[in-house]
Amino acid sequence: MDKLEIQKEKLKRDLQPIITKYEEQFLIGEENDLVEVPVYDKEELNQIEHDIEKAKLIEKFRNMLNRAEHQPYLDTFKLVLELLDKAQHEPVFHKTIEALAHYLEVLPDWVSTGPEQDEFESELFEVLDDFNY
Structure with missing residues (x-):
C-alpha cells in the first residue's frame, strides 16, 4: 500500500x-x-x-x-467468498448485504440506494425481528 x-x-x-x-x-x-x-x-x-x-x-x-479462531466463523467466510464469486451480480445479493449493513448498524440509516431498497429492508427486518435475530 x-x-x-x-x-x-x-x-x-x-x-x-x-x-x-x-x-x-x-x-x-x-x-x-x-x-x-x-x-x-x-x-x-x-x-x-x-x-x-x-x-x-x-x-x-x-x-x-x-x-477467525473457530470453525463456524471460517464457514461464514467461505460462504461469503462463494457468494462473492458466484452471485456478486445478483440484485438480491446486493440488496441483502445493504440491508444487513443497516440492520447491524454498519451503515447509517440515511445511506440508501432508494425507496425500493428501503421497502425491501423494512420487510426483511420484520422477518428478522419475528424470529428474534
Whole structure:
C-alpha cells in the first residue's frame, strides 16, 4: 500500500490532475459513513486510487481471517467468498448485504440506494425481528 501511495503522490505531481467531481463511497477504515472521494480528469490517478482501495480490502480481509479462531466463523467466510464469486451480480445479493449493513448498524440509516431498497429492508427486518435475530 505504501508503494501505491508513493506512486499516487508522484502521479499527482507529474500529471497535475484536476478534480472533476466527487463521489460518495463507503471506504475501508472509515467510521460507519460515506466519504466524498475525488474523481480526477486523469484516468491513471483514478486507477491508482482504485488499486489502493483494493489493497486495503485485501489487508482487512487477511486480518479478519487471521482472527477467525473457530470453525463456524471460517464457514461464514467461505460462504461469503462463494457468494462473492458466484452471485456478486445478483440484485438480491446486493440488496441483502445493504440491508444487513443497516440492520447491524454498519451503515447509517440515511445511506440508501432508494425507496425500493428501503421497502425491501423494512420487510426483511420484520422477518428478522419475528424470529428474534
